Amino acid sequence: MRIVGAAAASVGAELAGVGLMATAGWLLLRAAERPQLGALAIAIVLVRTLALGRGGLRYGERLAGHRAVLEYVTELRGRIYDAVARRRDALSHGDALSRLVSDVDAVQDAVLRCLLPWITAAVVGLTAAGAAFLVDPRAGAVVLAGLVAVALAGVVRSPDTTGPALRARLAEEADELIGGAPELAVFGATGRFRDRAVATSARIAALDRAAPDGVASAFVAVVGGATALAAGVLTAHRGLPVAAAVVLGLLGVFETAMPAVVAARRWPAARAALARIRDLLANTPDEPAPTGEVRLVRATVAGRVSEVDLEVPAGRKIALVGPSGSGKTTLLRLIEGSVRPTGGAAVAADPNVVRGAFADDHVFTATLRDNVLLGADAEPDDTALAPWLSTLPDGWATELSATTLSGGQRARLLLARARTARPDVLLLDEPVEGLDPATADALLADVLTRPGAVVVATHRLGALPHADEILVLDNGRVVQRGHHDVLVEQAGYYRDHWLSERALDEFARPASAGGRRPGP
Structure with missing residues (x-):
């Protein structure tokens, strides 16, 4: 009116x-x-x-x-x-x-x-x-x-009718130029990408003048x-x-x-x-009604995962392992509900029940406390932050940004953010990437023994004996599944990776810590 x-x-x-x-x-x-x-x-x-x-x-x-x-x-x-x-x-x-x-x-x-x-x-x-x-x-x-x-x-x-499409292209080129600045500088491609963005900007200006x-x-x-x-x-x-x-x-x-x-x-x-x-x-599908359950039935995403069955009841701890590109993150996205299956069915819980920490999650230019809480009405979980927190000049009030964090610090922050939300189902994508093996195993073991359901994708296997079920993926398919005690006795990716990881940890462990380096 x-x-x-x-x-x-x-x-x-x-x-x-x-x-x-x-x-x-x-x-x-x-x-x-x-x-x-x-x-x-x-x-x-x-x-x-x-x-x-x-x-x-x-x-x-x-x-x-x-x-x-x-x-x-x-x-x-x-x-x-x-x-x-x-x-x-x-x-x-x-x-x-x-x-x-x-x-x-x-x-x-x-x-x-x-x-x-x-x-x-x-x-x-x-x-x-x-x-x-x-x-x-x-x-x-x-x-x-x-x-x-x-x-x-x-x-x-x-x-x-080309103006909106050109502006979208310019935004994408600017995002690539700014977000990929270090990589472009290393490979000497900054000038080429900048010239491309300038050319698009000139086309937009020409349309406006015309x-x-x-x-x-x-x-x-x-x-x-x-x-x-x-x-x-x-x-x-x-x-x-x-x-x-x-x-x-x-x-x-x-x-x-x-x-x-x-x-x-x-x-x-x-x-x-x-x-x-x-x-x-x-072309955006309607948000499915919350069901309070998480279940995949022969879920398929073309070219990424194929016919995966998975159920996450309350309190269950599930680990996803496999080589890079095997479909672990896609499965987490299916559970989260941000990726829709092209075949089968994915029943996702209420988004307020399922929370996750993913490698591409954003780190804001703000204090550590604000980055961890993100509006959550709770005290921040400092389990993952304790060793690092004590070294910060202003503690929780320290100003951070994505460019000031190392890979390990970023992993600690994202893990603390996910845990602070206290969801019924916690999704984690490589939560201990960039941490030393001992710290990584300790944090992952703590995650797998917390109350509530957990689904974690990881390359680190040291803490997975605490998981209730482990899914081994290869090329988007589940090739092995079961408890650690079962998989470690079966020939395949999990056993091979477990043995090589143990050998590397033993080799890297200092003699003062009681370790012994194997001979040649």
């Missing part, structure tokens, strides 16, 4: 402006004829009323229009954020950012800079044509012809002036005050048409952005 009110206020403000110009023109020429003051009284009062009304209506239009659009955009941005979160595997960072920012801003522009100007110009133009027809039918026909010519100037355009807003405005001004003069000549027989009112009023009408013509030329880019939003929302 607010947007309807905004449209009505916009029409009223423009009609008041047109009426103000027409009345003022009539008043000036009529006053030059030196009539009785009473003959001018109504026009004088009308000029004041229209001037005040125009300002008030314009304020109401801006207030109602922006409030309605901003409320809708806020709700829409939340829906898009949810859709991006559920399709994060299908969208690049730059594309997701573009949809959240540029495409949503296009919705605001589509309403405020396209829809409202069109409605206003149409109503004001038709009203002016009708008024001119009442003064002189020939003048009405001329005004209508001028309005049609202006409308055609907005319709005949070179559609720009938008013929100035030409369109000049055309409207010429057509409007010619139409106003022609209508003035045709109505001159009604007296100079009437002709002046017609000319000045029509100049105001065609001034109202200028934003509508510019809007018509901007519409194709806005329409492309709206189509991207519709495509995102239409």
